[in-house]
Amino acid sequence: MKCQQPGCTGSVQDGYCDVCGMSATPGASVSPSPSSSPAPPSTTAGGPGSAATLDGQPCGQAGCTGTIDDGYCDVCGSPATGASAAVAASSQSDPMSTRTGSARTSASRIQSAAVGSTRAGTSATRRSGSASRRMRAARLGAGLTVVPAAPAVDALKAVIPNPSVPEDKRTCSKCDSPIGRSKGDQPGRSEGFCPKCGQEFSFTPKLGAGDLVGGQYEVAGALAHGGLGWIYLARDRNVSNRWVVLKGLLNSGDPDALAAAIAEQQFLAQVEHPLIVEIYNFVTHEGAGYIVMEWVGGRSLKQILKRRMKDNNGVYDPLPVDQALAYILEVLPAFGYLHDLGLVYCDFKPDNLIQVGDAVKLIDLGGVRRITDEDSAIFGTVGYQAPEVPVVGTSIASDIYTIGRTLVVLCMEFRGYQGTYLHTLPPPESTPLFQMHDSLYWLIAKCCAPDPADRFGSAEELRTQLLGVLREVVAAKTSGTALTSAASPVFEAPATSASALDWSQLPDLRPDPSDPQYSWLTSVGDAEPAELIKALEQAPEESAEVLLRRARAAIALGDTAAATASTAQLLTQDPWDWRALWLDGLAAMKEEDWEAAKAAFSAVHRQVPGELGPKLALAIACENGGLPEIAEGLYATCAATDAAYAAPAAFGMARVRAAAGDTAGAVRALDLVPTTSRGYPESRQLRADVLLAGSQDDLAVLDQALTSIASVRMDPGERQRYTVRILRHALDSVTKGAGVPAGTARPTVGGVEAREDALRDALENAYRALAREADNLGDRVLLVNEANAVRNRTLV
Known part of the structure; x- marks a missing residue:
């Protein structure tokens, strides 16, 4: 039988066309023509809040000159405020029918609503909508934050x-002396020679x-x-x-x-x-x-800052920290590319980075020079140029310096950056930005270190740490715990199932594949510490990785002196290798030398400010070393930034708060542990312990304690032990006269009404259940006796 669909040449087999797949059932629907197709509900005009009602309105993004077209701006592509998302038609089918493919199960059989050229008609020659912009992910922000798009600029x-050049901007290109200035009523010359050095100038x-x-x-x-x-x-x-x-x-x-x-x-x-x-x-x-x-038709970061200042009534309005970091993060690959070619940019500043839409571009290559060039002129800007450049010339480190100074200018009003703080940074204690974002400060401080050797070694190294700082900054803007995790290039993930971490459960260092002994070390494997140390004695070379492995094995054996000897040898080879200080911190933690641990972990934190491992380690050292407030802040940063750190950081925060008598705060900290974490069951047990310790005969708190362990998987015996402790505490509270205010409902503890007889029955049952879980007869007898002692008195 021939298919009845218009234009189809197929034949009907098994009730369906072997070409188009349409049903041969009489009266089956035929795809309507564009002129007769009813509009889907999501695209009909006139509905309140629909995209159509906003078409023609100006874009709501700051600085954008576009208008709304089809619910999205025709310049920057941002969605219109209040525009409702299109509702996609869906069809529910039998899940079992999708196991094998055939004409009957193909989704192509589903009749489609008219869209695109079908809907517009055969005479359509262009796309009128901009919905495709929604499918493009914004480049700026690395998916962590949103940076407003910059509209294109008409050339x-x-x-x-x-x-013309204002007179106050006219300076000699050779000696920086003021030139072309007015004298009395006589205007300054726009062309001439510098009276100080004789250099010819022209501003025409x-x-x-x-x-x-x-x-x-x-x-x-x-x-x-x-x-x-x-x-x-x-x-x-x-x-x-x-x-x-x-x-x-x-x-x-x-x-x-x-x-x-x-x-x-x-x-x-x-x-x-x-x-x-x-x-x-x-x-x-x-x-x-x-x-x-x-020609790059966009706005420089300097122009963006000027616009923000103008919109803020002439008061300097820096970029939000996350946006400033996003700009720098985006442009760093360009610096890495230049450096790989043996070139240095020399003169980076907000003027030279232009944003076009959601992308940036580095402009003004007039100052770019070869790293090996010792003769040609060096171009730079006062306040951004590294202090060593006039003496030793430019380098990768001097480019890193300009990046750090630019970041400060973007994030805050950097008063005195061309004077008082020409080659220094404002102290953190007097700078709110640095007080609020500790990691940001250390990132900038390393970029702008006085000694070039103390700066980041490459643009990629800076980018890795800057990305970590950006994650922290974004996390600080939101409440709760991070739902995602990001792998570190230098640290493994921490242990998540222990409420009190020791040195061995802190994040381990990832091995360095570029180490000359990396391949040899992979053949050694993960032997026991004593065997590992013997194997390492046969290493062809005492490389950094060999020394680090030896130090960690020595710590595991309790020989911290041997561990510090290995790290000292590594620091002799490379004084900038912070991994040696990490092992020193672990050794000090093993010895419970908290002052030494704080010093070592603090140094590591300053070297890799975007890493969470050093922050977690430093928090533990501060918690045990008499600095609970600093510890709590570090724990909070770790818990909010990365899901892998949520459990250990929440446990630490809870310990600090519980020690200060803040039971409610400790409970809130434990509630930060996500249900997907391996540490979640332990967090519920610790939550019960915290509530029990701070209950002060409050039956409602005891009820929360018992509820905490009710929803997690636990060993039956452990669950009954918690139940016995909580019910015993509740019974003591009731027998001591913890009354119920008149006119209020009697509270319950774990579903048991807070009456003496009801609590005794529940406690007796808990003791007997615990007795059944006992491993030996003696314990079982003791528990049965406890059950008999607590049971309600009867006449039988």
Whole structure:
């Protein structure tokens, strides 16, 4: 039988078409034409709160100039406030029928509502909606936080109508002396020579609208004034009239010097990275050289800060810390790329990072130079440039320094960064930002360390730690416990099933695959400590990993002196290897030398501020070393940031609060342990212990204690022991006269009404159940006697 569906050439077999799969049942529905298709309820116009009711309204994102189209902004792609999500039609089918594939079980048989070109009609030539933007994950924020998208900037609107440099911004490019300033009624000169060093200067644009540079680039106007002069917008007449940027390279009347400068900068054309502005060409025009760069139509971080300040009535309004970290996190791969090429950026600051939509781009490559370059000029900005640069030149470490200084400027009003704190940071005790975010402070402090060797060794190392700090900052903005976990590149996960951690249950160090003895150590395996130490004596080389393994094995044997000897040897080889200090902290913890433990773990925390392992270890040392408030803060950070740390951190927080007599606070801390954690059953037992210890004859608290253990799996004998303790305490409270206020319902303890006879019956049953679980006759007899002693008196 031929299929009756319009246009189908199939035949009906077993009641269904072998081509389109439609049913051959008479009267079966046929896909309606676009003109007759009823609109799905989720897309009909006019419903309250629907996307259609918001179309045409301005976008609600700060600084965005777009309008709402199909429920989403046509510029930044952000959803309209209040727009309801589209309701997808669903069909429920027999789950058993999906076990084998056939024409009868194929989802293609389901009649689809009209969408796309089918709905728009055959004459549609473009997409009118922007729903696809919802499918694209935002790049900025690493999925941890949200950074508002920056709208695109019209190139022509960025041109300055009457370009000029304010007199207070005119300084000599050679000696930084003020030049071109007014004297009395006489205005300052825009061109001339520095009276101090004789350097020629000019603040007048050399290019005007319509000028053709290099026979290819038609100038539209000036965009800004930089360290090398004016920056211009132009059209590339040879490549589809695309917009480009012209930046002065060298103003010199010496053609040989100009040719040498251009040749020296040609390597910039080889830089190709999605986060770095592209260099197209180098051209000369009337004795001046220009770099031809990609036009990036967005806003620099400096412009974003200025806009925030303007919107805040002229008061400096720094970026939220999580957003500032997100910007830096996003651009760090660009620095890693340059460094791998043997290049340094030199002049990073908020002016040189532009946001376009939800992406960023590093601009202004005029200061980029080779790491080995010892002769060419160094470009930098006061307040951002590393202190050693004038003496020893630029390096990866000096780039790291500029990143740290930029991060401070983004996060707070950094007063004195070009004066009082030119090469230092404000003290934490007087800086609220650093007091609130301890890890952020140590991250910045390591970036901006006075000695370049003390800074992060690479952009990737900085990125790893910055990501950890971002997770902490985001977690601090929310309440409760983290629901996700992120693997650390240097630490294993901590133990989650012990309420009191010892040194062996703290996170272990991950082995370093780049260690020369890594392959040999994998052949050794996880032997017993004594056997491991003997095996390590045969190591071909006493590398860092060999020394670390030996130290840990020595701690396990209780030989902390041998452990510290191994770590001392490692620190002799590499004084910056913080892993040795981690083992020193474990050894001190083994000896219960809490002062030494605090010192070691604090040093590790400062070296890897984005890691939670050192924070957990430092919290334990502070808890036992007389600093409970610091311990509680560190425990809270760990519990809120990573699900793997939730249980041990919550246990620690509960211990600190219980020791201070804060029973309710201890209970709240234990409630942070998620039900999915292996430590959850133990947290319920500890919760019962805390409530029992702080009950003070309060029957309601005792009821909570018994309820705590009711919902978790426990050993039957352990459960009965808790039940006996709690019911015994409740019975003592009732017999001592813990009365019930008149007119109120009598409380219950674990479902047992708080009356003496009812509690005695429940307690007797608990004793007898515990007796049945006893391992020996003597214990069983004692428990039966306890049951007989507590039972209600009877006449029989």
